[in-house]
Amino acid sequence: MKIIAISNQKGGCGKTTVATNLSAALAQKGQKTLLIDMDPQSHATIGLGILKVDPFHSIFGLFVNEIRKGKPIKEIATNLENNLDIVPSHIIMSTVEHELKEREDGLLILTKAINRSDLAYDYIVIDCPPNLGFLTFNALRAANEIIVPVEASAFSIMGVGKLISMVELIKIKLHHAPHVKGLVNMYDEYSDFAERMVGKIKYIFKDKLLKTIISFDISLRWAQEKSESIFKCEPKSRAAHDYLALADELLAFDREESSENIYQEMRKILHGVYGNVYSKEKVFRFYAPKAKEVYIVGDFNNWKMDTSNLLERKKNGDWEKSFYLLPGKYRYKFVVDGLWFWDPQNTEKEPNPYGDFDSVFQI
Ligand SMILES: Nc1ncnc2c1ncn2[C@@H]1O[C@H](COP(=O)(O)OP(=O)(O)O)[C@@H](O)[C@H]1O
Numbered sequence: 001m002k003i004i005a006i007s008n009q010k011g012g013c014g015k016t017t018v019a020t021n022l023s024a025a026l027a028q029k030g031q032k033t034l035l036i037d038m039d040p041q042s043h044a045t046i047g048l049g050i051l052k053v054d055p056f057h058s059i060f061g062l063f064v065n066e067i068r069k070g071k072p073i074k075e076i077a078t079n080l081e082n083n084l085d086i087v088p089s090h091i092i093m094s095t096v097e098h099e100l101k102e103r104e105d106g107l108l109i110l111t112k113a114i115n116r117s118d119l120a121y122d123y124i125v126i127d128c129p130p131n132l133g134f135l136t137f138n139a140l141r142a143a144n145e146i147i148v149p150v151e152a153s154a155f156s157i158m159g160v161g162k163l164i165s166m167v168e169l170i171k172i173k174l175h176h177a178p179h180v181k182g183l184v185n186m187y188d189e190y191s192d193f194a195e196r197m198v199g200k201i202k203y204i205f206k207d208k209l210l211k212t213i214i215s216f217d218i219s220l221r222w223a224q225e226k227s228e229s230i231f232k233c234e235p236k237s238r239a240a241h242d243y244l245a246l247a248d249e250l251l252a253f254d255r256e257e258s259s260e261n262i263y264q265e266m267r268k269i270l271h272g273v274y275g276n277v278y279s280k281e282k283v284f285r286f287y288a289p290k291a292k293e294v295y296i297v298g299d300f301n302n303w304k305m306d307t308s309n310l311l312e313r314k315k316n317g318d319w320e321k322s323f324y325l326l327p328g329k330y331r332y333k334f335v336v337d338g339l340w341f342w343d344p345q346n347t348e349k350e351p352n353p354y355g356d357f358d359s360v361f362q363i
């Protein structure tokens with residue numbers, strides 16, 4: 001199950017439009033999809049035709065579940081069309097931050113609710129509010145991927161830096177490293193300005209920018225006015241075409257990612273049977289005698305901070321773990337008790353999109 005949060009602290013850059021139409025596009029492609037509306041303004045809920053919501057059957061019901069008996073996701077999710085369900089929002093959601101933010105596990109409420117219910121979706125898409133507060137933090141913590149829609153206009157780029165620092169904060173505080181992907185939205189192919197903006201957006205996101213571009217298309221606004229997805233309202237529009245292309249790109253990426261995982265597993269097995277044919281062993285070592293835990297994260301393990309990437313403590317104060325890797329160039333960092341470090345034993349470093357540096361090595 002892939003969980004994608006649509007986030008950018010700037011309002012009006014197209015989060016809700018992306019969340020609703022991407023969910024509908026994934027459903028069109030046969031993926032069982034759940035859209036979670038985390039924004040108390042409920043634009044995604046209204047935009048897909050749900051005009052009246054009982055607060056306890058909204059995302060609010062799920063959050064109060066944490067304090068008193070409320071509803072699990074399965075009971076709140078409402079079917080919209082074939083393959084597409086929604087957990088609607090409600091304006092009362094704007095009060096939960098005040099009530100829950102002091103709780104130690106407050107930022108994990110959505111993650112826990114998703115993990116607890118045994119959900120049979122291929123994709124969960126979360127529409128975030130336009131700020132970097134408690135609700136957005138909950139969504140980013142639950143997500144394994146974050147799509148940042150960036151309007152091809154000058155002002156929307158400013159919010160991106162803040163969002164990226166928020167993701168860094170999540171990595172550090174909550175030991176969670178979702179992938180961030182940029183998405184160019186409202187692109188006007190006849191404007192030189194839009195072209196220049198795409199250049200800037202590419203510079204920020206580099207290879208993390210989605211190839212699909214969502215063009216400016218007025219039919220998205222008509223669809224919103226009619227409280228319908230673009231596929232119901234204007235299925236032949238440019239926008240409908242763009243959103244199907246976006247769904248295809250994500251699906252292709254996820255297939256590749258899972259085949260890459262299988263490939264890694266096979267390589268391990270083959271290595272066990274035939275010895276080291278192609279891959280080379282790379283030992284990672286970090287000296288931290290007082291640390292409680294040390295992780296290695298890099299592009300070879302999808303920057304995942306889980307037990308398979310935990311280093312083993314040695315008697316001399318070193319922490320160690322080895323990987324078998326194919327020839328290539330790799331980036332990595334150590335995470336020592338929640339803090340990120342370069343490899344002090346490796347002088348090779350390169351800047352990363354977060355304004356910081358990663359250690360690099362070549363096999
Ligand atoms: N590709 C697009 N072309 C034209 N209008 C768009 C496009 N994407 C979004 N919009 C419009 O821009 C406005 C803001 O979008 P919205 O999704 O509500 O942004 P956010 O959720 O980030 O505040 C809405 O009126 C929406 O219909």
Ligand SMILES: [Mg+2]
Pocket residue numbers: 015016017039043128
């Ligand atoms: Mg919105």
